[in-house]
Amino acid sequence: MKQQKKAPPKAATAPVAPQPFKKSVAREYFESIVIAVILALFIRTFVVQAFKIPTGSMENNLLIGDHLLVNKFVFGPSAGAVERALLPERPIRRGDIIVFKYPEDRERDFIKRVIGLPGETLEVKNKKVYINGTPIVEPYVHFLEPPQNASAYAEVTSFDKRERYGPVTIPDGQYFMMGDNRDNSQDSRYWGLLSREDVKGRAVMIYWSYESETEDYQQTGIGAMAKDLFTVVTHFFTRTRWSRMFNLIH
Secondary structure, eight states, X not given: OOOOOOXXXXXXXXXXXXOOOOOOHHHHHHHHHHHHHHHHHHXXXXXXXXXXOOSSTTTTTSOTTXXXXXESSTTSOOSSHHHHHHSOOOOOOTTOEEEEEETTEXXXXXXXXXXXXXXXXXXXXXXXXXXXXEXXXXXXXXXXXXOOOOOHHHHHHOOOTTXXXXXXXXXXXXXXXXXXBTTSOOSHHHHOOEEGGGEEEEEEEEEEEBOOOGGGXXXXXXXXXXXXXXXXXXXHHHHBOGGGTTEEOO
């Protein structure tokens, strides 16, 4: 019987290396956009927010058309020592200019200066602010009209909150807010005290200032937005207040 010849062994083949995964250009752009949006939302929610001045209530320190950066973390609670060191916080102080939810319409943001702190008694007499019976120094204040005659009769009968207000004792967790333009400011004299939970952050810097009027911010809709954009583009260099840009807010 003839023996069958064995087939020669097959040569060993080298393993095929897996092909590296390569993202498409569209996917790379999409992921970059998603990450950028997440970072922007995080920064806007927890760290810094842009805000623009629509009225003259803070003149002459903040003008209509000033665009601000608001530090939203400085008054926020921190979890531990490391977080406090990296992102320092501090309590609200008298004189801080802060952005907050308007108590009568929480969808709107207001900006005013902190004047009265928790536990203090505040009173306005002849447009002068007294804290616990002592007048305070306010170099930032602007008046459209001088105080009325400071007679005892005028103090008793005057119902103008610009001239006389209080006295009022401020409870814990609340603040008395006033605009620097005392004769043209819708503030705590009219809508009451500000709750700590409505504070959004402290205004720290003017990053751009564009000469505007209050009416420019009262119009709404796509047509108004297009008109505003066209106006800014065509008058950017002539109406920008260059000297106010990057000024710190005090």
